[in-house]
Amino acid sequence: MSPARSGIVRDALGIGIASGAYALSFGAISTTAGLSVLQTCALSLLMFTGASQFAMVGVIGAGGSVWAGAATAALLGARNALYGVRLSSLLGVRGLRRAAAAQFVIDETTAMAIARDEVMDSRFAFWATGFALFALWNLGTLVGALATHALSNPRVLGLDAAPPAAFLALLAPRLRAREPFAIAIAAAVVALVALPFVPAGITLLMVAILVGLYGVLRPGGESH
Amino acid sequence: MLWAGLLTASAACYLLKLAGLSLPARLLQDARVQRTIPLVPIALLAALVATQTFSTGHHLVLDVRAAALGVAAIAVLLRAPFLVVVASAAATAALLRLL
Numbered sequence: 001m002s003p004a005r006s007g008i009v010r011d012a013l014g015i016g017i018a019s020g021a022y023a024l025s026f027g028a029i030s031t032t033a034g035l036s037v038l039q040t041c042a043l044s045l046l047m048f049t050g051a052s053q054f055a056m057v058g059v060i061g062a063g064g065s066v067w068a069g070a071a072t073a074a075l076l077g078a079r080n081a082l083y084g085v086r087l088s089s090l091l092g093v094r095g096l097r098r099a100a101a102a103q104f105v106i107d108e109t110t111a112m113a114i115a116r117d118e119v120m121d122s123r124f125a126f127w128a129t130g131f132a133l134f135a136l137w138n139l140g141t142l143v144g145a146l147a148t149h150a151l152s153n154p155r156v157l158g159l160d161a162a163p164p165a166a167f168l169a170l171l172a173p174r175l176r177a178r179e180p181f182a183i184a185i186a187a188a189v190v191a192l193v194a195l196p197f198v199p200a201g202i203t204l205l206m207v208a209i210l211v212g213l214y215g216v217l218r219p220g221g222e223s224h
Numbered sequence: 225m226l227w228a229g230l231l232t233a234s235a236a237c238y239l240l241k242l243a244g245l246s247l248p249a250r251l252l253q254d255a256r257v258q259r260t261i262p263l264v265p266i267a268l269l270a271a272l273v274a275t276q277t278f279s280t281g282h283h284l285v286l287d288v289r290a291a292a293l294g295v296a297a298i299a300v301l302l303r304a305p306f307l308v309v310v311a312s313a314a315a316t317a318a319l320l321r322l323l
Contacts, residue, residue, distance in 0.1 A: 022306040029310075039230055046234035049241075051265060055272060056233055062276050066229030070236070072272075076265050077237035084244015085252045093245070102242035158317030161289045164277040165296035165313030171269040172300045180266045187267035188274035195275055196282050204271055211267035215260025 008112070008125045015108050016132030019050075020140035026053055027144020029162055032154040033061025037145045044141035048134065049106050051170050052076040058163040059201070068201025075208050083110040090114070090122045104130030183211060288320040 001009070023044065030040040035057060043053050052073035059069035084105045090113060093101045104126065113126040148154050175181045187207050194203050244252065252258070277293045278284055292313040299309040 018305065025307055025310040035226070035230075039226065043230060043234065046231070047237045049237050051269065052233070052237050055268065056230070058272060058276055060226075063281060066226050070229045070233035072268060073233040074236040074240070076268055077240045078261050079265055080237070080241045081244035081252060082258065082261050084241055084246075085249050088245045088249065091245070098245055099242065102245050103238060105241040105244060156318060158288075158292065158314035158319075158321070161292040161317030162310045162314040164273045164289065164293050165299075165310045166306075167269045167272045167276070168293065168296050168300055169306050169309040171266065171273065174262075174266050174269075180263070183263055183266050184270035187270040191271035191275050192278060192284060195279050196284065200282070203275060204268060207267050207271040208264055211263050212260055215263050216256050 004118075004121055005124060008116075008121065008128055011112065012125070012128040012132040015112070015129055016136040019108065019133050020136035022050065023137045023140025024144035024147075025162065025166060026050070026057075027141040027146075028148040028154070028159050029054065029061070029166060030057040030141075031145045031148040032159040032162075033057040035060070037142075037149050040145040041138065041142055044138050047073065047077075048103055048137065049077050049080060050137075054163065054166050054170065058167065059204070061160065061163060064201050068204065071201075072204050072208075075205075080105050083107070086110065087113060087126065090119060091126060092123075101126070101130075104134065106133075108133055183214070187211065288317045291320055292317040 026044065027040055030043065030053075031037065035043075040057075043056065047053050047056070055076050056069040056073040059072055060066055084102070087101075087105060087110060091098075091101055109126050109129045112129040113122045116122040116125055148159065151157065154160065171184065175184060187210075190210065191203050191207050194206055198206065273293065277289045278286065295316040296309050296313040299312045304312070
């Protein structure tokens with residue numbers, strides 16, 4: 001294997017191991033929110049996009065409806081469509097291979113694929129990261145869910161208070177400029193102000209609509 | 225009901241991934257779409273942090289979850305790994321409840 005390829009394998013395994021640890025907390029939070037071990041594992045296998053999975057179980061755990069959770073998860077998954085656009089010419093996949101590749105289109109695989117100079121290295125990085133992540137993400141989820149399921153009361157470990165920390169950890173890397181920081185503060189304030197007055201589950205959709213309007217209507221479109 | 229929601233949301237997330245790989249690029253390359261979609265997770269994650277820390281049902285509340293979030297924020301600023309951020313928040317809530 002070329003030095004470039006072994007470097008990619010090393011990075012892919014590193015990302016896989018880190019995400020396996022992160023999946024432990026997903027398994028624990030999901031089980032604490034009231035999902036069964038099977039439901040928790042199904043989310044990691046079928047949804048396989050971290051922020052959406054945490055949002056889904058976070059909304060359910062906080063007493064929201066499963067459909068409010070589903071809508072939030074789908075809105076958070078919209079960014080993966082943009083990753084797909086960047087990856088589609090790079091990967092050159094069709095048919096069944098494209099259907100399989102689609103499940104791997106997430107933050108980490110995109111970052112690994114677009115960071116390469118050679119197209120064949122990009123493809124190798126995408127698949128290596130995808131397989132490593134998928135295996136360790138699902139393994140971590142299963143272990144986290146089984147361990148939490150074995151506890152009689154996960155509240156004793158404070159696990160019911162953990163989802164906001166998970167959301168914060170997912171949010172922080174996206175706040176490196178002034179505009180996203182301002183949007184995050186505004187969204188938090190709007191959500192808290194609206195919460196006592198709007199039906200359960202509508203708060204998050206309202207925030208999504210407002211930020212969508214802001215993005216579409218704001219002036220100075222040549223930013224990126 | 226729970227299964228229906230989980231499977232529907234999973235299907236939606238998969239179709240969004242597949243759409244990016246399959247649709248003609250120009251549909252999603254509109255400048256406004258490109259700059260708006262990345263803002264959605266920022267707003268939603270921030271709203272989730274706020275509502276799940278400071279509310280129960282329709283009521284705004286201040287309890288151990290605020291302290292847990294504060295500890296998580298410090299862990300994030302120190303660039304701690306994800307699991308450490310989550311575990312430190314859970315441990316903070318657990319310890320404060322013992323007091």
